[in-house]
Amino acid sequence: MRRVSVAKILFQGKSKSKLVLTGIGMLISMLIISSVFQIYSDFGSLLNENKKEGAFEYIQISKEIGVSTALGLSSSKFSKKEVDRIKSQLFVEDVGELWSNDFRVYGKFAGNAFDMFFTSIEDDFIDADLDDFTWREGQQEIPVIISNQFLTILNHAVLPSQGQRPIPKVAIKQASVDLTLSKKGKWLKHRARVVGFSDRITSVLVPKNFLDYANEALSGSVVQDVSMVVLKVSDASSKELRSFLRANDYEVEGELPLLDNAKLLLKVALGVLFAFGIIILGVSVSLNLAQFQLLVLENKERIKMLVLLGYSPKSIIHSILKTGFLNMGVTVLLVLLSVLLLFNRVHGVMVDAKLGYPELHLVTFLIPLVIAGVIMFGVKRKLKKLVC
Amino acid sequence: MEIKLLNIVPSPLLSSYSQSSLLWGKNVVLNAGECIHISAPSGTGKSTLLGVLYGTRTDFTGELLINDYPVEDWSPLRAKKIAIVFQDLELLDDLTALENVQLKNQLTAHLSDAEIHALFQEMDVQDLINRKVLLLSRGERQRVAIIRALCMPFEWLLLDEPFSALDEENTKKAIGLIHRFVKRNNAGMLVSNLFKDTYFKYDQYLTIA
Known part of the structure; x- marks a missing residue:
């Protein structure tokens, strides 16, 4: 129908x-x-x-170098008070202090001599294998962790410009650098060997107890102020964090902020x-x-x-x-x-x-x-x- | 199906209806299978009565019972039990004559397409079957409305001045057709007219006024 x-x-x-x-x-x-x-x-x-490790992000910051810093009117280092203030911020989970050397570091490798620097940070902040990253007093060889960024620059810019071949990580780990640490007529002789590479910290890391030992032996005191700090945060793109960094003229290192x-x-x-x-x-x-x-x-x-x-x-x-x-x-x-x-x-x-x-x-x-x-x-x- | 009108008075007639009316304000029983004639002059409530019986008028005092129960849902009654030819015909102008009939028939699938076509033929409107209602004369439309009313297994057929626009010959054809369907369904019928007529053999003559 x-x-x-x-x-x-x-x-x-x-x-x-x-x-x-x-x-x-x-x-x-x-x-x-x-x-x-x-x-x-x-x-x-x-x-x-980048949040795989416990869903935290790490940001390395330093103080902006302005005219007053250049003239010695203000310090480029973080005082304990400043570090405590950063630690007290709600968006900051933890703060890793980067101490640096208070002496000259002179390295020699394969006939080339160069100036170096050392920094130290708590082990928790290091994103590398720490099994060999230990030092005991009397130990001649100093374990070193270098930034992957340095290695990239070395292999892709420095070595090619000198007509030399790039060096793989395995080879770098086998090599040792002769070091002379000196200040005001005092000096120490050591060897350095790379034991790891870090994406997070753009510096040359040595164990904290070695840095304290060398600073005390050559400068007569343990360094109190820190040159840079690493922030452990849960959200690197948070507005509060960004305003805090801006308001205090803190500079951010590395590529992570770009990603954020x-x-x-x-x-x-x-x-x-x-x-x-x-x-x-x-x-x-x-x-x-x-x-x-x-x-x-x-x-x-x-x-x-x-x-x-x-x-x-x-x-x-x-x-x-x-x-x-x-x-x-x-x-x-x-x-x-x-x-x-x-x-x-x-x-x-x-x-x-x-x-x-x-x-x-x-x-x-x-x-x-x-x-x-x-x-x-x-x-x-x-x-x-x-x-x- | 028995219909009881208990003291019903339409609200617009509350102050004007005649006490001598055999319908308004009285208890009236319309028994199943009865053939009833209602006559009254214009404006005294003939169409209103049919509206009350078809559930389109609710503005009245008193009570209407069908098989001793008040009606809660009129749709199934209208679809299957109570058929009506409205005075105003109430056809959809932009549908064809056939579509108007089919629209009603498909509710119960009571008649086949062939039976519907036979009805159009019997009412002498077979040539108009696919013509839009808008283009039909009043008499043609009235015949389509009668065919539509028969396309259901009704128990009561309400006719409101059903032949007002038909000539004698077409009235005779319509009466014959209606009579046949009422008999077939063993249904009751209520015919309203301005005057007493002898279209059908009535069991009751009721005067509203």
């Missing part, structure tokens, strides 16, 4: 462009919200890689995009509800007629919702397909750039479904109010 569609009667003569436009708005908003979630989780895992800036920028960009998605979603939902409201108002007489014939308000609402569900279903399907395509693209880029293997989250798929469900629930309630 041929059937006359109730929905067709009610949607008869309605402008299709309005429905299509609302659908497009809905599609864009769902796509943005889903994508923001997926992108955030993709790049979030990438940018948080990128994270901050990404967070802001995704936040703006998310807000934009929410706004479009809000507008689309309002338009959608208004359209259904208009549909009912324009069809008041027809709906009345259908009710007179014996159609229950519930069945009329059901017929309208069926059309709504169909439109929403197509929209959600398009969103899911677009998200898949987008993910495929991002996945390709990240894998090519060796940035990791992002995973497609179930939540990314659930977001448009949940939004669609909430909208249809809202539409149903609105229709119930208008038709019944």
Whole structure:
């Protein structure tokens, strides 16, 4: 038997462009919200890689050298009071003090002589194997940990410029440097051997007890003030931390802050995009509800007629919702397909750039479904109010 | 299906209805399968009565009971039990004559397409079957409205001045068709008219005024 569609009667003569436009708005908003979630989780895992160790980040800071420091009017070192003040900040988990040598260090290796410097820090702050990083009084060989950055500069800038071949880490660990430590006619002879490499601290690290011993032996006292400090923080991109560093003219060493800036920028960009998605979603939902409201108002007489014939308000609402569900279903399907395509693209880029293997989250798929469900629930309630 | 009107008086007639009315303010029982005629001049509440019986008028005092119960949901009654031909016909103008009938028939799938076509033929409107109602004359529309009312397994058929726009020949055809369907369904029928008529063999004549 041929059937006359109730929905067709009610949607008869309605402008299709309005429905299509609302659908497009809905599609864009769902796509943005889903994508923001997926992108955030993709790049979030990438940018948080430096948090693997107990989810903390380490920032090496020093005092900015200004004219007053150059003229000797202010110190470039951190006093104990200043270190305590930094430690008391809520966004700082711990502070590692970098002590430096108060004597001259003169190194000699393979016929080349050069000036050096030493620093020390608590072992907890060192991101290298510490098994061989110990020194006992009387021990001739001093274990040294150098920055990976130094090694990179040495192998890619210094040695090539002298026509020499780069040295691998294994070879560097085997070599030993003859050292002469001196101050005011006093001197000490030692050998240094590299036992590890650090990404975190851009300096030449020696055991603290050796530095204290050498400072006392050559300068007559243990150094109290520290030249640099390493901050252990849970979020290097926190606003409070940045304002604190800026307000105190502290300079940040290394590349980590650049990464955090990128994270901050990404967070802001995704936040703006998310807000934009929410706004479009809000507008689309309002338009959608208004359209259904208009549909009912324009069809008041027809709906009345259908009710007179014996159609229950519930069945009329059901017929309208069926059309709504169909439109929403197509929209959600398009969103899911677009998200898949987008993910495929991002996945390709990240894998090519060796940035990791992002995973497609179930939540990314659930977001448009949940939004669609909430909208249809809202539409149903609105229709119930208008038709019944 | 038995319909009881207990002291019903439409609100607009509360101050003006006649105490001698056989309907308003009285207890009236419309028994299943009865054929009842209602006559009254214009403006005395004929259409209002049919509205009360079809659930479109709720502005009255008293009580309406169907099979001894007040009606909570009119939709199933309208879909299956009570058929009506409105005085205003209440057809959807931008649907065709056939679509108007199908819209009613599909609620219960009471008649097949062939049976519907046969009804259009019997009422001599088979050529208008695919024409939009908007383009039909009053008489043609009235015939479509009668066909539509018969497309359900009704227990009561309410007719509000059903032949007002039909000529004698078409009235005879409509009466024959209605009579056949009422008999087939073993249904009751209530016909309202301005005057006493002899279209059907009535069991009761009720005067509203």
